Amino acid sequence: MRKYLLIAGCVLLTLNLFAQIGLKSGDIAPKFTAVDNMGKTLSLKSLLKSHKAVVLFFYRGQWCPYCNKQIKELQDSLQLLTGKGAYVVGVTPETSENINKTIDKTHASFSIIQDKGYTIMKAYQVNYTVDAELLGKLKNYGVDLEKNNGNTDHVLPVPATYVIDQSGKITYVHFDKDYTKRASVKSIMAAL
Structure with missing residues (x-):
């Protein structure tokens, strides 16, 4: 009986990920306040009072090569993004020690938030519980x-990216359950 309950639980957790849809373009972005990696x-x-837009992205952790690649690409294009008035913020469930590992690997100089209680991830509907198989x-x-x-x-979060304009509206969404697919800098730039 326990075995069947465990299997049913894993199936429900997997279905939970596939049922997720995230927020949509045109939605009002949920407000948040948090402390970043620099304190x-x-x-x-x-941020929206002092910038034209916020690029908010969610990543899984320093152990994820796709996350590191995306963060490096954002860092490499940071001057282009900030030149268009954007403030870039990464959100992750990883500890501050592991955020520092991410920074060492990617040289990220933008804000990264440890979302301990998943408050931001839940507000943006990107959180899911990893099933036993994964x-x-x-x-x-x-x-x-x-x-x-x-x-x-x-x-973990679905690796999603949101561009939020000064009115607080989401103007661009990249939400793909395939963790290998990420928002391109070109797409983000086009949304700014």
Whole structure:
């Protein structure tokens, strides 16, 4: 009986990821306030007062090569993005120690927020709980989510990107459950 309950639970968790749709272009972006990796308090409301747009993206962790590639591309294009008045913010469930590893790998100089309680991830509807099968695969690759995120929740974000304009409206969305597909800098630039 326990075995069947575990299997049913894994199926429901997997279906939870596939049922997710995230926020849409035209939606009002949920407000948030958080402290970034540099100890700076960021609020979406304040950022939108001082910038034309906010590029908000969610990534899984320093262990993810696709996340690191996206962060490097954003860093390499940061002057272009800020030149258009954008403020770039990354959101992750990983610990501050692992955020520092991400920065070491990618040389990211923009704000990165550790979303401990998944408040921002939940508001933007990108959070999901990793099922047992994926958790096992990650462990086989040497990824320890519990150590990386500092908890036993096994929650990750769909790697999504949102561009939010000064009115607080989402003007661009990249939400793809395929973690290998990310928003291109070209698409983000076109939305600014």
